[in-house]
Amino acid sequence: MTTVTETLSPADEAGQEIFDRLIAEDSRIEPTDWMPAAYRRTLTRQISQHAHSEIIGMQPEANWITRAPSLKRKAILIAKVQDEAGHGLYLYSAAETLRTGRDKLVEQLLDGSAKYSSIFNYPARTWADIGAIGWLVDGAAIANQVPLCRASYAPYGRAMVRVCKEESFHQRQGWEILFELANGTPAQKQMAQEAINRFYGPALQMFGPPDDDSPNSQQSMAWKIKRFSNDELRQRFVDMIVPQAEALGLHFEDPDLKWNEERGHYDFGELDWTEFKSVVRGEGPCNTQRMQRRRQAFDDGAWVREAAAAYAEKYHSADSQLIA
Ligand SMILES: [Fe+2]
Ligand SMILES: [Fe+2]
Numbered sequence: 001m002t003t004v005t006e007t008l009s010p011a012d013e014a015g016q017e018i019f020d021r022l023i024a025e026d027s028r029i030e031p032t033d034w035m036p037a038a039y040r041r042t043l044t045r046q047i048s049q050h051a052h053s054e055i056i057g058m059q060p061e062a063n064w065i066t067r068a069p070s071l072k073r074k075a076i077l078i079a080k081v082q083d084e085a086g087h088g089l090y091l092y093s094a095a096e097t098l099r100t101g102r103d104k105l106v107e108q109l110l111d112g113s114a115k116y117s118s119i120f121n122y123p124a125r126t127w128a129d130i131g132a133i134g135w136l137v138d139g140a141a142i143a144n145q146v147p148l149c150r151a152s153y154a155p156y157g158r159a160m161v162r163v164c165k166e167e168s169f170h171q172r173q174g175w176e177i178l179f180e181l182a183n184g185t186p187a188q189k190q191m192a193q194e195a196i197n198r199f200y201g202p203a204l205q206m207f208g209p210p211d212d213d214s215p216n217s218q219q220s221m222a223w224k225i226k227r228f229s230n231d232e233l234r235q236r237f238v239d240m241i242v243p244q245a246e247a248l249g250l251h252f253e254d255p256d257l258k259w260n261e262e263r264g265h266y267d268f269g270e271l272d273w274t275e276f277k278s279v280v281r282g283e284g285p286c287n288t289q290r291m292q293r294r295r296q297a298f299d300d301g302a303w304v305r306e307a308a309a310a311y312a313e314k315y316h317s318a319d320s321q322l323i324a
Contacts, residue, residue, distance in 0.1 A: 023224055028154035031097035039223055042216075043153050044098045045114075046225065048105040051091035053117035055109075056290050058084045060124040061133060069127060076173050077130065083166045090163065094155040110295055118276065119202050121284030128181050128188075128195035134174015136196070136203035136241065142167045143237040144207065147227035156225075175244065182248045193250050200252045204268070205276045207234040213273075238266050 008016060015034025022029060029035055058081050065081065068074035092102050108114035119137055124130055145164050151157040181192040208214055208230040220226040228236075238257075245251055256269035278284070 023152055026152075026224065028157065029152055030154050038219075039153075040098050042220065042223070043156065043225065044095055044100050044105075046220075047091055047095040047098070047153075047156055048100070048108070049115055049117075051088045051095060051105070052109045052114055053120065054084045054088035054091060056116045056294060057120045057137075058088075059290055059293055060120060060122070060286075061130060063124055064127065064130050067127070068130075073177075080134070080170050080173060083170065087163050087166070090159040094159045097155045106298070110291075110298060112282075112291065115280065117206060118279040118284060119206050121279050121287045121290060122198070122202055123286050125198070126191050126195060128178065128191040129198065131174045131177030131181065131192065132195035132199040134170050134172075135178055135244070136174070136199045137206070138167050138170035138174060139241065140203045140206040140237055142171060143233050143240070147233075148225075150224075150227060152224040175248070178248055178250070182250055189249075192248070196245070196250055197253050200254065201271055201275075202279075204234055204238070204271055205273075207231075207237065209273065209276070235265055238268050242266050 012034070016036065019029065019033070019035055019039075022033070029039075061077060061084075062081050065074060065077055068077050092105060095105055096102055105114070109116070119140075124133060142164060145160050145167065149157050149160045149164060151160065178192045178195070181188040183189075208217075211217065211229045211231045214230050217226060217229055221229070242252070242257070254269045256267055258267055259265075260267045279287070282288075
């Protein structure tokens, strides 16, 4: 985190004072309000990376649309993947209110300078993985995003309200896929169990590194962008999914996972942070494939952007003629 070291002019000092008061009162910052440059930078990075994650996150699931086991499953999965595209669009719009254009944000994704959630660098190997992704990955996203509905930056919080409603449907459809498999043939139940084994660790890593290794968190919490620490959210998520796994008749392969009466929470094992860091560095199973696909989709869509720009130009000049 860059600490606020900018020398402030008198106008900025007044702005800072109002900003500090709004944050202290738990009010919200709107795009036209004065805000510290570091707050703007942090939010631009966070919201755009969130948008990139929604867009890249469409890939592992879109891969199963043609292979969904029934028409009903296909329709549900298409709706879910479309929702993720919508989330990306709301979030790019929210990020743009911080005065960085979408072109620039997309460029940062395509040139590799912006990150997206590392979970999407894992493949969806079986149909049960679609269930595990919905239940665990969208579930972790909800745990992360519900508190973001109260983020101090108003456009981000507002975008999150609708996103969270849709995420609840995503989680539910994932759980239901696993429920059917877990109550199906022994082979189907095994497929469900194996999918959970693959996604348990990476899903818990979605909350980010442990608190003592997460230097940005404190500033984000002081600015009330983030309301709970990574470890708090991770604990809340584990407490939620353990009984859900029991209801499925499945389990997590974590020998340290057990109820701690004293803490009133589940204890769980150390996560593989070396693996996490290597996936973030670009060495996960699908990083290269995800980026290639996104660049290809961007190139393939060039004619749409050109047509939209030409239309806007024409519409704009027709409009000015009318005014004239
Ligand atoms: Fe989403
Ligand atoms: Fe989702």
